Amino acid sequence: MKILITGASGSIGKEIVNQLIGNEIICFDRNEEKAFYLEKEIREKHPDAKLTVCLGSITDIDRIEQVFNTHKPDIVYHTAANKHVPLGEDNIHEFVYNNIQGTVNLSEVALSYGCKFVFISTDKAVEPCSVMGYTKRMCEKYLLSFENVIVCRFGNIIGSSGSVYEIFDRQAKVGLITVTHPDMERYFISVEKAVTNLIECSKMDSGLYIFDMGEPVKIMEVAKKYGVEIKIIGLRQGEKITEKLYYDFESKEPIENPNIFRIKTPINDDKISIINLCIGSASMDKEKIMYIFKTINNE
16 A cells, blocks of 8 residues: 655654555655654664655645655545644744645645545644644544545644653753643643554544543643642643543544544535635734634634
8 A cells, every 4th residue: 555644754644654664655744854864764674665755845736746646645644734832823824824725735636636535633623722723623624524534633642742741851851840720631642552543543434533532631740740840831822721522512422443433523515715714814814814713613
């Protein structure tokens, strides 16, 4: 099987490469340095790996067409995204362009080639209050009206770039950890388990899926384990104290795999509204874009 992975040098993309290394893999990534070291690492462990690195951005539809025309993948794992919540609040246009327009570009080409399309969403797309969460929600709403598309909502990945564990590890070295709110809690999952579940989902029927994330973790309890001073700094823009894995109007259904649940959700065809948002967003201010987000999300 030929597998294309966007954002292949990121935490999730890299783990997908490792778990599917017996297949022919096309790594699509815009970060040249990280892609270089990913290929080097994989070839050291798997000298005979069928691995190709294609540099490019999901916002460049001509480059996407070149890659698909050359390699003709069977399935796409789309992990590439701008994901850091605080950065999104000050860079809404880039988040719309990369996260939404990039996903529209990639899915349009992938589905035209008959590929199965697997999209990584987030619990922050449920009742979103951040730019990042809204961009992921727009992608969900765009994609779920298509056949041959799998959408998986992740919680937080332990140890990924910018995760609370990585931040706390760095802060603990200087003896002070900052926590935004004493009641903050998040769902966490290891990257290995998340990707194992993701690959299982990719074999299933089109639709929306979540994983068994267990109980949410109190961030303050994580911080206390480091044994250093803790300072409460207040919620940052776009942050919530708690997250949900699905909306109140959605329902969770068990499947044969006890680690995965299918989410039954209303499917509205919002593709035109979302494409119009992408086209017009460059001339809009943040307030206007947020208003359109909320309108499309029926808020």
